[in-house]
Amino acid sequence: MHKHVELIACWLLSLLFLTLTLSPIVEPVQAASDVTMPQTTEVEFSRRLAIFSLNVHQKLSLLNPDQNVVFSPFSIQTCAAMARLGAEGETAAELDRGLGLISSDASEIAQSFHQVLATYEESQILHIANKVFVMQGYPLREEFNQLLTKEFLSAAQSVNFAQSAEAAGTINAWVEQRTNNLIKDLVPASALDANSRLVLVNAIHFKGTWAHKFPQQATQQELFHLNEKQSTMVPMMNLKKKFRYADLPELGAAALELPYADSDLSMLVVLPKSRTGLPALEEKLRGTPLSVITQALRKTEVVVKLPKFKAEFQAELSEVFKQLGMAKMFDNKAEFNKMLQSPEQLKVSAIIHKAFIDVNEEGTEAAAATGAVVRMKRSIVSLEEPVEFHADHPFIYGLLHQADLPLFWGSVVRLEGMSSESGAAHNEL
Known part of the structure; x- marks a missing residue:
């Protein structure tokens, strides 16, 4: 154990x-x-x-x-x-x-x-x-x-x-x-x-704690893409479970809700489909009520990759x-x-x-x-095969109360590598 x-x-x-x-x-x-x-x-x-x-x-x-x-x-x-x-x-x-x-x-x-x-x-x-x-x-x-x-x-x-x-x-x-x-x-x-x-x-x-914890033994060093040319090795958490998920083509993104145990709090991760899509996503989000995203979420089996950060x-x-x-x-x-x-x-x-x-x-x-x-449209998700949600490039997240009230809000645009080449970014050919 x-x-x-x-x-x-x-x-x-x-x-x-x-x-x-x-x-x-x-x-x-x-x-x-x-x-x-x-x-x-x-x-x-x-x-x-x-x-x-x-x-x-x-x-x-x-x-x-x-x-x-x-x-x-x-x-x-x-x-x-x-x-x-x-x-x-x-x-x-x-x-x-x-x-x-x-x-x-x-x-x-x-x-x-x-x-x-x-x-x-x-x-x-x-x-x-x-x-x-x-x-x-x-x-x-x-x-x-x-x-x-x-x-x-x-x-x-x-x-x-x-x-x-x-x-x-x-x-x-x-x-x-x-x-x-x-x-x-x-x-x-x-x-x-x-x-x-x-x-x-x-x-x-x-x-x-998470309602569904990520198995520690499943965490492994994987690439996090800073942009189209650079990446760094980071500890990537892995989990396959049923989560509330939404494909958001109007935003060019996908959303995943990670609930916390014994509470009405959850983390919402909004991931652009493009490695360099975060600025465009941020601009679109400013004209999109958060409820549009949370109401599009549907319980789906998802293969999740999320970096420890x-x-x-x-x-x-x-x-x-x-x-x-x-x-x-x-x-x-x-x-x-x-x-x-x-x-x-x-x-x-x-x-x-x-x-x-x-x-x-x-x-x-x-x-x-x-x-x-002081001085969005909802897309139909196949129920047969799990969808993949790989947060291996810049994304936005919020810590939410009852789905729509943000207590925290943030974005991850870069991560320091935690392997033996800690912090070193790789140039991709």
Whole structure:
């Protein structure tokens, strides 16, 4: 019997820091949001989050070419939505549009996130936690505090940001506790000072295994094609099993759903049919609702080849937010006037996101951290022979809740070889 492998965890963390700027208080400009209010359902919430995921992924891929991108759209959106509850005027309207929120009403926005947060409040598999750190002597406005406490299940804690090292230590201790000590020293003391007023934090921790584990003895060194001319040897996992699968000719791709045991979470892998088809697939996905893919999935016997892979990614998201139409939050005239009881002029000066993922035979381990500082047609699949799903070239994947709500989103464009010629790419003739 082979040695038992510890259950693989998937965890992610997000942080949002709000820092006071020294600009004069400006009267907010009232602007109507163009966000219409559909039925507040988890389906609509998921649809809009999926669009946000694809938009962010496109921007990150363009800003970070030839890198494996991985991030948590849910974590980023949750942090930014908490900040949105304290915004008004054009700042609020831009966040409503850019984040794809389901309403322009703060209470309805908060309730939509509560639907997801409450689902996992007692879960043993997925844990989601929110926290507000506020400068001592600057109490939160009652309405803002109530929405965070009731809907985001977030408690407030008073700290002295002027003592930056001690304040960073307090925040980092909370982060470490929520991530099983996997993320340490995330917030540098230099990110905080006497002008800091709020730090909003979101943390998610998931622990589970594949419903159908890949046999370790079946993993072998195989080629992963970086493009038409280069490849590298990587540990390729192999499994033949019935999975939900879809051929997607309109996207020039195929999709495979890999469920996790004892949960409603799964990994969706979307594989272009061409070795160099990832950019075209990404562009087509931006105009394709995720539900089009998931609803096309059918239980089919599939021969799966999936590389073991790890990816670490870090990005400052201010430019991404600006490109998505959310620039006012970084301006000296940003309108975050509904957060504190005192008339403080607040703005976001940075949004930092960190992410990590590890996929192996047992399951998936993933982490992400965000910090913001304030200053198709269905094809018929033959049931007689198994289809082949060989992820031996760049692909896109998402870690999804109930099929359509993306907690993680990422792409694999290159892998380091793990054989004796580790990391060496081969030129193919």
